[in-house]
Amino acid sequence: MTFDTDAANRALAGLRPFPVAITTVNGGFANGLMSLSAGSASIIPEAPRATISLTKYNKTHDMVLESGIFVMHMLSAEDDQIEKSLEILMTLGGSSGRDGDKISKLRTKTGVTGAPILLDAHSYVEARVTGSLDVQESTIFVGDVVGAEILHDGGRLRIGEAWSKLPQDWIEQYDANHEPQLANARARRFGSTV
Numbered sequence: 564m565t566f567d568t569d570a571a572n573r574a575l576a577g578l579r580p581f582p583v584a585i586t587t588v589n590g591g592f593a594n595g596l597m598s599l600s601a602g603s604a605s606i607i608p609e610a611p612r613a614t615i616s617l618t619k620y621n622k623t624h625d626m627v628l629e630s631g632i633f634v635m636h637m638l639s640a641e642d643d644q645i646e647k648s649l650e651i652l653m654t655l656g657g658s659s660g661r662d663g664d665k666i667s668k669l670r671t672k673t674g675v676t677g678a679p680i681l682l683d684a685h686s687y688v689e690a691r692v693t694g695s696l697d698v699q700e701s702t703i704f705v706g707d708v709v710g711a712e713i714l715h716d717g718g719r720l721r722i723g724e725a726w727s728k729l730p731q732d733w734i735e736q737y738d739a740n741h742e743p744q745l746a747n748a749r750a751r752r753f754g755s756t757v
């Protein structure tokens with residue numbers, strides 16, 4: 564790269580401070596992951612849209628691509644909910660659905676799309692994909708919201724607070740899991756020799 568990538572990364576850091584739990588269902592199998600890519604993608608208040616960016620390495624990516632549905636959950640920062648929030652984050656962000664069912668470890672109900680709604684989340688929007696953009700290592704999905712609910716009032720969990728409260732051994736495992744994901748992304752972006 565011929566520019567200052569550190570400056571770019573500092574400029575871009577922290578733009579999306581809320582970790583969200585994404586769930587979906589495809590062919591009868593429910594799954595999900597954590598994401599820091601969530602955003603609103605709407606201008607029309609009566610027709611809300613949401614956007615997420617998923618890495619192709621992750622099983623949830625292929626499932627959303629095939630099923631065309633996702634649920635985006637905000638997590639709660641309130642004292643009586645934060646343990647549940649961290650449990651969701653560690654369950655969905657700590658391993659892959661390729662290695663086994665994660666969703667049955669969490670309290671859920673079924674949404675209008677058939678995808679699981681996490682009952683211990685702060686709130687959610689449920690969406691049907693209306694467009695997607697393939698960007699080599701990831702796909703950016705935009706969905707029309709078809710369901711929404713506030714499940715617990717109060718503040719939403721920010722990623723800084725989450726990292727400060729997550730157990731050190733979980734963070735170390737997450738960092739180790741991140742390496743093959745990063746290698747896969749680099750291979751897709753620059754070619755398999757890099």
Ligand SMILES: Cc1cc2nc3c(=O)[nH]c(=O)nc-3n(C[C@H](O)[C@H](O)[C@H](O)COP(=O)(O)O)c2cc1C
Binds near residue numbers: 622658
């Ligand atoms: C805080 C946090 C943010 C993450 N952000 C993203 C993201 O934006 N996109 C993504 O594809 N994965 C993201 N991940 C990684 C996935 O959650 C993780 O790789 C997960 O185990 C994938 O599960 P799956 O293979 O069942 O889909 C994030 C993980 C954490 C803990």
